[in-house]
Amino acid sequence: xxEIILEVKNLTTKFKRDKGTVTAVDNVSxxxxxxxxxxxxxxxxxxxxxxxxxxxxxxxxxxxxxxxxKIILDGKNIDDVPEREMxxxxxxxxxxxxxxxxxxxxxxxxxxxxxxxxxxxxxxITKKEAYERAFQVLKSVxxxxxxxxxQSFPHQLSGGMSQRxxxxxxxxxxxxxxIADEPTTALDVTIQAQILELMMKIRNxxxxxxxxxxxxxxxxxxxxxxxxxxYAGRVMEEAPVEELFxxxxxxxxxxxxxxxxxxxxxxxSLPSIPGSVPDLSVMPKGCKFAPxxxxxxxxxxxxxxxxxxxxEGKMRKCRCHLLNSNKEEGNV
Amino acid sequence: xxTPLISVKNVVKTFPVNQGMLTSKRLVHAVNHVSFDIMxxxxxxxxxxxxxxxxxxxxxxDHLLIPDSxxxxxxxxxxxxxxxxxxxxxxxDIQMIFQDPYGSLNPRIKVQDLxxxxxxxxxxxxxxxxxxxxxxxxxxxxxxxxxxxxxxxEFSGGQRQRIGIARAxxxxxxxIIADEPVSALDVSIQAQVLNLLQRLQKEFRLxxxxxxxxLSVVEMISDRIGVMYLGTIVETAPKEELYxxxxxxxxxxxxxxxxxxxxxxxxKRITLEGDLPSPLNPPxxxxxxxxxxxxxxxxxxxxxxxxxxxxxxxVKCHYPNPGEE
Numbered sequence: 001x002x003e004i005i006l007e008v009k010n011l012t013t014k015f016k017r018d019k020g021t022v023t024a025v026d027n028v029s030x031x032x033x034x035x036x037x038x039x040x041x042x043x044x045x046x047x048x049x050x051x052x053x054x055x056x057x058x059x060x061x062x063x064x065x066x067x068x069x070k071i072i073l074d075g076k077n078i079d080d081v082p083e084r085e086m087x088x089x090x091x092x093x094x095x096x097x098x099x100x101x102x103x104x105x106x107x108x109x110x111x112x113x114x115x116x117x118x119x120x121x122x123x124x125i126t127k128k129e130a131y132e133r134a135f136q137v138l139k140s141v142x143x144x145x146x147x148x149x150x151q152s153f154p155h156q157l158s159g160g161m162s163q164r165x166x167x168x169x170x171x172x173x174x175x176x177x178x179i180a181d182e183p184t185t186a187l188d189v190t191i192q193a194q195i196l197e198l199m200m201k202i203r204n205x206x207x208x209x210x211x212x213x214x215x216x217x218x219x220x221x222x223x224x225x226x227x228x229x230x231y232a233g234r235v236m237e238e239a240p241v242e243e244l245f246x247x248x249x250x251x252x253x254x255x256x257x258x259x260x261x262x263x264x265x266x267x268x269s270l271p272s273i274p275g276s277v278p279d280l281s282v283m284p285k286g287c288k289f290a291p292x293x294x295x296x297x298x299x300x301x302x303x304x305x306x307x308x309x310x311x312e313g314k315m316r317k318c319r320c321h322l323l324n325s326n327k328e329e330g331n332v
Numbered sequence: 333x334x335t336p337l338i339s340v341k342n343v344v345k346t347f348p349v350n351q352g353m354l355t356s357k358r359l360v361h362a363v364n365h366v367s368f369d370i371m372x373x374x375x376x377x378x379x380x381x382x383x384x385x386x387x388x389x390x391x392x393x394d395h396l397l398i399p400d401s402x403x404x405x406x407x408x409x410x411x412x413x414x415x416x417x418x419x420x421x422x423x424x425d426i427q428m429i430f431q432d433p434y435g436s437l438n439p440r441i442k443v444q445d446l447x448x449x450x451x452x453x454x455x456x457x458x459x460x461x462x463x464x465x466x467x468x469x470x471x472x473x474x475x476x477x478x479x480x481x482x483x484x485x486e487f488s489g490g491q492r493q494r495i496g497i498a499r500a501x502x503x504x505x506x507x508i509i510a511d512e513p514v515s516a517l518d519v520s521i522q523a524q525v526l527n528l529l530q531r532l533q534k535e536f537r538l539x540x541x542x543x544x545x546x547l548s549v550v551e552m553i554s555d556r557i558g559v560m561y562l563g564t565i566v567e568t569a570p571k572e573e574l575y576x577x578x579x580x581x582x583x584x585x586x587x588x589x590x591x592x593x594x595x596x597x598x599x600k601r602i603t604l605e606g607d608l609p610s611p612l613n614p615p616x617x618x619x620x621x622x623x624x625x626x627x628x629x630x631x632x633x634x635x636x637x638x639x640x641x642x643x644x645x646x647v648k649c650h651y652p653n654p655g656e657e
Contacts, residue, residue, distance in 0.1 A: 043518035044489075144606075158607045159382075188381035188545060190604045193589040197603055215518060218548075218591030241595045259523035260593045261548040264575055269530060270552060272523035276488045 002033035005177050005209040006055070006094075011069035013047075013054045015062070022280040024050040024064065026233040032177065032209040039224035039241070040213045041256070045277050047233040048213045052179045055211075056096055057086055074176060092122040095170035099182035101162035105154040112150040115169055122173045137168040141198055160191035164198070171202060181213045196223060217260050221245060226315065229253050232278055232288035235307055238317040249310065249318040252289045287321065295322060335408065336369035337539050338393060338507060343367070343402030343412070345388055349612060360611050362388045364563040365402070370507070375533065375540040377550040379586070380560035381608055386543045389560075390509045393541065394426055395419050407506070424454045424503035431512035433492035437484040443470075443495055444480030450502040469498040472535075473528060490521035497528065501536065511543045526553055547590050551575060556644070559583045562611055562619045569645040579641065579652040582620050618650065626651055 013025040025047040032038045040048045053059050054066050060083070071079050073093060078086070098104040106114055115134040116127065123130070131150075138146035141164045154162055163183065170178060180199065184192040196219065203210055212224055220227055220241065227244045229237040229252065237250040248254045255273040275292040278284055284291050290300035299321050307319040343366050346359040363385045370376040378386040391397045393404060395411060404412040411422055427450075430436040437446055447469055448462045457465065467477045473494040484492060493513060500508055510529065514522040530553060532538060544550050550557060551571060558568040559582065567580040578584045585602045604623045609615055615622045621631040628650070636650045 043520060160607050188608075189547070189589040190381060190585060191607070192591075193601055193603050196591070197601075216591065217519070217593040221593045221595040222591045245593065245595055255520060257593060259520045261523075261526075261552050262594075263548050263551060263587065263590055263592065265551075267552060269527045270523035272527060273520035274524070276490055276521060277518075 002036070004031050005034045005074055006211070007031040007070075007072040008051075008055065009070040009072070011051065011054055011071065012067050013050050013059065013064055014067050015064045017063075017281065019281070024233050024280060025054060027069075028230070028233075028235050030228050030235065030238065032211055034176070034209055035203065035207040036226065037203060037210040037212055037224045039220040039227040040211060040230060041215065041217065041220055041227055042230035043215055043256075043277055045280070046230045048230050049181055050233075051230075052096065052181050052211065052213055055179065056090060056094065057083075088122070091118050091175070092173045093175055094177035094179060095173065095175040096179045096181065097163075097166050097170050097183045100186050101159060101166050102154070102186070104166060105162055107154050109153075110150070111152055111154070111157075111165055115150070115165075115172060118169060119172050133172060134168075137172045138165070141165075141168045141171070141202075142194070143168070159187050160194060163187060163191075163195055167195070167198065167202070171206075174206060175208065177209045177211070179211045179213070182215070183212075184219065185214070185216070192219075199223070217257060229256070232283065233280070234288060234319065235317070236289065236319050238315060240316070243316065249316075249323065250289075250320050251293045251295050251322070255292075255294075287319075297321060297325070336405075337372045337374075337407060338541075339369045339403075339405040340389070340393065341367050341403040341405070343389075343392060343399045343404060345385075345392055345397060345399050358612060361563050361614065362611065363392065363399070366560075366563070366565055367402075368558055368565065368568060370539055370541060372506075372539055373533075373537055374556065375542055375554045377542040377544060377554040377557045378560055378565075379544055379547055379550055379557060381545060381586075383608055383611065384560040385563040385611075386545075386560050387511055390428070390511050390541060390543050393507075394428055394509055395422070424450070425506045427500035427503065427505040427508050429493075429496050429500050429508060429510040429513045432516055433489050433496055434516075436496055437492060439484050441483075442480065443482055443484065443487075446484070446495065447480070447499045447502060450499065454503045465502065466498075469501055472501070472532070473498045474524075488521075489517050490524060493517060493521075493525050494528065497525075497532070501532065504536070505538070507539045507541065509541045509543070512545065513542075514549060515544065515546065522549070529553065547587055559586065562609065562614055564619060564648065565646075566620065566648045567646065573642070573645050577645075579645070579647040580620075580649050581624050581626055585623075618648075620649075 009029050011025055011028045014021045014023050028051055042048050055071055070077055078089060112134060116130040119130040119133050134150060135146050138149055143149050143164055184195050214220060224241050227239060227241050228235055231252050237253050248257055258271040259273060261270060273292055278288060286302050286304050287300040290296045305319050305321045307317050308323060310316040310318050343363055345363040346361050348357050349360055366389060378389060380386050392399050399412050403410055444466045447466045451457050451462045451465060466480055470476060470479055475494055514525050517525060542553055554571050556570050557574050558565045561582050567583045578587055585604045588602045606623055609622055617633045618631040618636050621627045630650055636648045638646050638648050639652060640646050
């Protein structure tokens with residue numbers, strides 16, 4: 001049995017707005033094993049980033065609040081630990097890589113200072129040792145001249161280089177869980193390929209769990225072993241990656257996979273999902289995807305389907321009324 | 333053979349960079365001797381990584397920038413040196429769709445006025461006629477007349493891009509320059525907008541210059557593709573030829589770097605080492621030699637000439653794939 005590093009149970013996060021509250025993340029549950037890369041996929045506004053911020057407990061300065069749910073990191077429930085203790089966990093036990101490497105680094109601070117800051121905070125070592133550690137980590141993420149890079153300011157680095165620095169920073173305290181929020185979205189394809197390869201290498205060496213948040217199904221297919229598909233703050237489907245692509249159950253997943261342009265497919269036009277993502281404050285009743293769904297039924301507009309376990313043991317879950325009606329007809 | 337709608341000949345554009353008071357001015361070669369033709373009704377795509385000069389090329393054609401040297405022929409007229417006043421009539425023939433649907437619409441103007449503005453400038457329509465035309469256009473791009481009364485912030489990214497497209501169509505352009513029109517959109521919306529662009533091309537006999545960094549998006553929409561690297565076009569070919577028989581090592585790497593949404597396909601990936609070199613300080617000889625796996629001494633010293641294969645496939649490489657010459 002694989003060891004579970006992170007377990008998220010019925011997480012709900014709400015944001016205060018002028019006119020009441022909106023639910024950005026609604027009853028989301030998943031778990032990540034050690035050494036596993038879990039993909040969290042969905043379009044913008046589906047709550048994937050809020051999920052990651054909730055796990056890191058970084059919503060304090062916003063109007064967002066975790067209203068219910070449990071986050072269990074390495075067997076320890078962390079949702080009621082005080083902020084002081086949380087600071088020990090952040091960076092040391094779990095670390096995060098953000099989407100925009102250019103804006104997530106402090107522009108007024110040299111790289112050495114930014115990197116050693118975290119190392120010194122979490123380890124009882126001297127400045128010199130911390131500097132040496134920063135040097136080694138930068139080297140391990142493939143930065144050709146770590147010494148020079150440590151002396152640079154962020155604006156002197158290219159996008160790919162800054163993302164490597166971000167990864168190095170996250171890796172510097174050897175966390176057991178890495179949350180990567182769209183780590184390659186801002187990068188060019190050739191640089192993206194480099195960064196993805198690097199993340200795989202680190203995962204293999206350190207056997208840590210990675211939560212890979214992305215909207216790019218291509219990235220998911222190359223990197224992840226299991227995938228959680230989110231839509232409008234909910235988990236719509238969860239499946240091992242091969243099964244998700246070979247046999248997507250939810251109509252949303254089907255549409256999403258179909259609308260990705262594939263190299264060499266040479267099609268005249270792309271299948272697309274009509275309409276757009278619903279506004280969080282005016283959610284449709286019933287299934288949140290129903291208005292855009294091509295196989296919508298009367299029940300879809302009345303009742304929201306439950307997330308059901310489809311196949312035992314394989315952790316295959318799906319939230320759709322179609323499954324029920326298929327079951328009654330004996331198709332599944 | 334038909335004459336091309338637009339013909340770019342040996343265009344060079346440099347930008348001065350100030351390196352401080354005492355050092356002399358240096359030049360960045362953003363676009364370096366670029367030439368290509370686009371036929372009537374064709375979609376030509378420029379692909380490349382950020383900073384390769386693809387957007388600058390688009391701006392040069394739209395006369396938003398003036399080239400340092402070289403010629404741009406549009407509809408059999410040289411337009412690159414025209415003063416702004418004489419350029420005016422051509423403005424309605426060349427329209428642009430921008431990347432960022434959030435930044436390219438004025439947030440304080442109603443959508444119907446945004447779309448109607450080009451009509452105000454280029455035609456003598458009355459306000460009633462203009463509104464009618466705007467409603468027609470909204471319908472064409474898949475929105476409806478009520479949407480015209482709203483402001484840009486009330487729309488989603490995909491809808492805004494549709495507004496941008498409607499605005500470009502108002503004056504019946506011949507050429508549309510689409511600069512990364514779908515890169516800011518989600519996949520499901522991206523497919524909608526690409527399909528719309530394709531439908532409009534058939535309906536209005538449009539010619540597209542499509543600028544993108546995403547090879548998988550470009551494949552569906554283009555007829556021919558030009559791959560840019562550090563301000564030069566390194567390979568041009570019809571799309572089937574480019575995807576099935578790429579000859580430049582950079583094109584090969586670019587194609588292989590695209591992640592394929594199919595976990596069962598284990599791919600041999602060519603990973604390029606290092607970053608894009610600075611255009612301020614371009615490498616000697618072949619521009620790509622610093623990242624190329626097949627680099628030889630010849631590549632480091634000599635700039636490769638352009639070679640033509642099978643009529644339409646041009647490559648700038650000393651060692652293009654073995655094949656018919």
